[in-house]
Amino acid sequence: MDPEYNPQAIEAKWQKRWAEQKLFEAEADLARKKYYVLEMLPYPSGELHVGHVRNYMIGDALARYKWMRGYNVLHPIGWDAFGLPAENAAIKHQRHPSEFTFANIARMKQQFQRLGVSYDWRREVTTCLPEYYRWNQWFFLKMYERGLAYRKKSRVNWCPKCQTVLANEQVVDGCCWRHEDTPVRERELEQWFWRITAYAERLLDEMKELVRWPERVLTMQRNWIGKSAGALVDFLIPQLGEGVRIFTTRIDTIYGCTALFLAPEHPIVAKLVARSSSPEKLAAEAERIKNSAVRARVEVNLKKEGIATGFTARNPFNGEEVPVWIANFVLMEYGTGAVMAVPAHDQRDFEFCQAYGLPLRTVIVPLSSGGSPGSSPGETSGETGGPQALAEEAFVDYGRLVNSGPYTGLTSEQAIERMISDAEAQGFGKRSVQYRLKDWGISRQRYWGTPIPIIYCPGCGIVPVPEKDLPVVLPPNVRLTGEGQSPLASVPEFVNTTCPRCGGAARRETDTMDTFVDSSWYFYRYTDNQIATAPINRDAVQYWFPVDQYIGGIEHAILHLIYMRFFTKVMQDIGLVNFSEPVARLFTQGMVIKDGAKMSKSKGNVVDPTDMCNKYGADTLRLYMLFVAPPEKDLEWSDAGIEGAWRFLGRAYRLVARHARRLQATGAPDPGSDLGPEERHLLRKAHQVLRHITEDMEERWHFNTDVALLMEFVNDLSEREGAIDQGRVRPTVLKAAIEMFVQMLSLFAPHLADELWESLGHDQPLLRTRWPAYDPVLAAEDELEIPVQVNGKLRGRIRVRAASSDEEIQRQALHSVAQHLNGLSVVKVIVVPKKLVSVVAK
């Protein structure tokens, strides 16, 4: 055995051997309990960076632990291989995106293998292959059949840099999520949508099954879905003879309504313009406001602006006619695109009415004010009904109604119930639930994605591609310019086709799908990536699902993780699976930070794991990533810190190597009897560490403390080198302690651990061994050091046998702090068993 630690040789040797032994290959086996560890699949950008490594090492440590606990472990990986960067690179270098993509995959696969990650490579899934994306198309057809896929002309977010449509989720602060300095523009395009809103309630309700998901993620999803309960109320515009429907969550404030606000895009605006006394002026103003409203998504806290239409609307509750305005802050996309303005009780309405001198009327007072008007907001007069002078800000809380006709005196809660029922009874309103969640726009004007399987026939209209004709394959010959419309539109042999229904000439849809479609179900495909007759193999899914542990970045909390849930619910409804949530437990790890920014290729601050592997070896990198911070926290990369991990592994190696020959010749390890104090110490330490790591792997996942304990064990062992050389630690006992250490080390430094394990005389790799059994008797301390406090201050320490009675401990404790008790009388003594003695004295 080499006396020095040589990670390059060791790692190459074991990676080869693991592959030969098919160590990480798992097959469904109903007789065995399964465990499915899943990490989010990477986009093949070209290089893994250490941020990826962190994600995959967490999963790898868990997978190895579960193998050693006797589980049949599924631990797969794949490639999220469609997407914009490959297409952009292709445009730049005049190459085909697949060239770029497959070259990157090959390189990154090598990096993964260099790290020794325990993947079952037979199960690899690559989403840009027709064998995979044909099933995206299949799912599209199923969505279409069920009315979940539809086409509509819509204003879409358009990134001028990507030259494509962005999903709402891809717009951050009004800018493209990939180009933070590029404001998103708006365009009108015919788009395909998936009706995720039909699942809003289930996405919300079935979160109750996600008990092992971080609360943070569930909260973010809840906010994203944005359910709010309220009422729809119709206001009549008498001069038009037509009604406008508003949505409100605060129908209890409706007697305080002093105006009606429309979104500039509201369809009724055109009719108002047509009937207006000054149509040109109103049309021009409406257009101006619309444009300022568009910019509102870019500029935070845009000033409220609007224009009076000259029309009035009748409040159905009190018959009062209020002016109709167009207001820039009213969103067409939410609710009905029209709101009642209650300036006394809504801050936005308040600001708007302030700006334009519209009146304000208080109809809600705080419950504490006893139901009489008088406190905030319009406290100027006790006069009922009339408009009042302006206050500082709106009173937006629930309270008690005033100035509200028959509802005066009710609490807000009571009034909301009663007013909704009354509105329903009289036919001018109804209960309603609105969601912030919008349908998922899946069309992309891009080449490198899944073609949408739709044909447009001049005679038959929209015709889905028949299932038997799938896949609709991406044509290989395409000229990519990065400009304007979908690249596929310029490939005649792709576009021109025949109608499956009438056989006449027809055109294909030329948009491709959002790549979030690919990642919404890839983890099903791992259970059988060969099946050609269906997207998933039901038997395999039945055995392996749900995913026991999913690990990935928090940045996917609402995008991927909500689409993935949506997909599974659709799959349940079409009978593919018999459950509604695919992931039992989710872990979101922290980001890797370098120089104050998230590590990413686009920021140019990546640390290449291969460099680290060449310098220190994969084991050092892996151990360091887990040691330097708990996994859920952000991690600041430090070049210096990794040296410590390297030194530790070198020490561990040399220590075991020094004894390996002798221990190999030693028979079975034996914790033995009649242990000497040094022997006792080593075994105790080993079992204490074992206990901590075992519990930690099951629940807490603070791998940094696990590694710290392994370091302590090595420190303890090297302090006892003298005792070992002098025979005070028998080889059988030493072997028992060292073998436990090596087994535990294998979670974090698997190559080194297998090398050491072999040097101790074993021929099976550690993954096939059983996790050691914890022995509480060996772990127990013989002697305890107990701190003694006097009046809350630490005044002494005593050493006692672990078996000592509380009385005995108290006696010794008082004795040890005697000089601090001079002249005082002991009032009380608190003995916390095995922990502490606290003396109260006066």
Next chain:
RNA sequence: GCGGAGGUGGCGGAACUGGUAGACGCAAGGGACUUAAAAUCCCUUGGGCCGCAAGGCCCGUGAGGGUUCGAUUCCCUCCCUCCGCACCA
């Protein structure tokens, strides 16, 4: 503004259910080995004070208050940082 997480040595972090604050590592300083260096090994290392020394005392977990024999941990008030959402009616 709303919601969430957090604030501990020079640094990353530990302290799991209220019980010795600073484990483990980095950095720094000192020493051994070496012709020298690297590597390795050993020692010191929260701040202040007393003592020749063994040792002892005081302060200290963002700030202030509270509960308790005892608070990094629980409660109240405030400050700061990070993350998410943000005209959603």
